[in-house]
Every structure is written in C-alpha cells, then in structure tokens.
Amino acid sequence: MPFRMNSSTILRLVVFAVVVVSSFGALRLHAQAVGATLSGTVTDQSGGVVPKADVAILNTGTGETRSVSTNADGIYSAPNLIPGSYSVTATAPDFRSWCTPVLR
Numbered sequence: 001m002p003f004r005m006n007s008s009t010i011l012r013l014v015v016f017a018v019v020v021v022s023s024f025g026a027l028r029l030h031a032q033a034v035g036a037t038l039s040g041t042v043t044d045q046s047g048g049v050v051p052k053a054d055v056a057i058l059n060t061g062t063g064e065t066r067s068v069s070t071n072a073d074g075i076y077s078a079p080n081l082i083p084g085s086y087s088v089t090a091t092a093p094d095f096r097s098w099c100t101p102v103l104r
Contacts, residue, residue: 038103039077042070042090049074053092060085060102 038057042050053070061084070076070090085104091097 035080035082037077037079038081038086038088039075040088041074042076042092042098043074044095050090050092050095053090053095056089056091057081058087058089060087 042053042055044050049070051070051072051074053074053076055068055070055076055078057066057068057078059065059082062082066078066081068076068078076090085102087100087102089097089099
C-alpha cells in the first residue's frame with residue numbers, strides 16, 4: 001500500500017522545512033567580537049562611586065583613545081579593544097584627574 005499524504009500533512013512539512021532553513025540563516029548573523037573589554041569602577045578617596053566621570057582609555061602603542069563615561073554606579077566598560085598596552089585616565093568635575101600606570 002503506497003504512502004499518501006493529505007494537504008494538511010504537506011503543509012506541516014513545508015512549514016517545518018521553512019523553519020529549519022530559516023534557522024540556518026539566523027545562525028550566521030551572530031558574529032563574535034574580536035578583542036577584550038576593559039571595565040572598572042571610578043571611586044573617590046573615601047570609596048564612594050563617581051557617576052558621570054569621563055574615562056579615556058589610551059592604547060599606548062597606537063595612540064588611539066576610546067572615551068567612555070561611568071554610569072550611576074561609577075562603572076565604565078570599553079568593549080572590543082585590540083590587544084595592546086593601555087593607560088586609563090578618569091576625570092570628573094570637582095575631582096582631581098587620575099591616571100593608571102600602563103596596563104598590558
């Protein structure tokens with residue numbers, strides 16, 4: 001006895017095939033970022049966080065600077081930095097600027 005499919009079975013198979021093929025295309029859209037993330041917290045001398053501080057991250061090898069600001073919790077983050085040596089300078093109104101030694 002030959003196997004016969006009705007129209008609803010065929011429709012289900014077509015929908016399933018479209019979902020499977022579409023999911024392969026979506027997998028290619030997720031690219032990985034190359035590089036590292038440099039993050040930290042800017043605090044004052046008493047340990048309190050400094051929101052809205054300007055943070056300059058200088059690649060000492062290339063001279064390229066990435067500028068970010070701290071959030072309300074004093075946290076900054078600079079993603080996708082190329083490998084190298086960096087110095088970090090934080091400045092904020094009514095505070096003395098501060099610079100790290102070179103980070104590798």
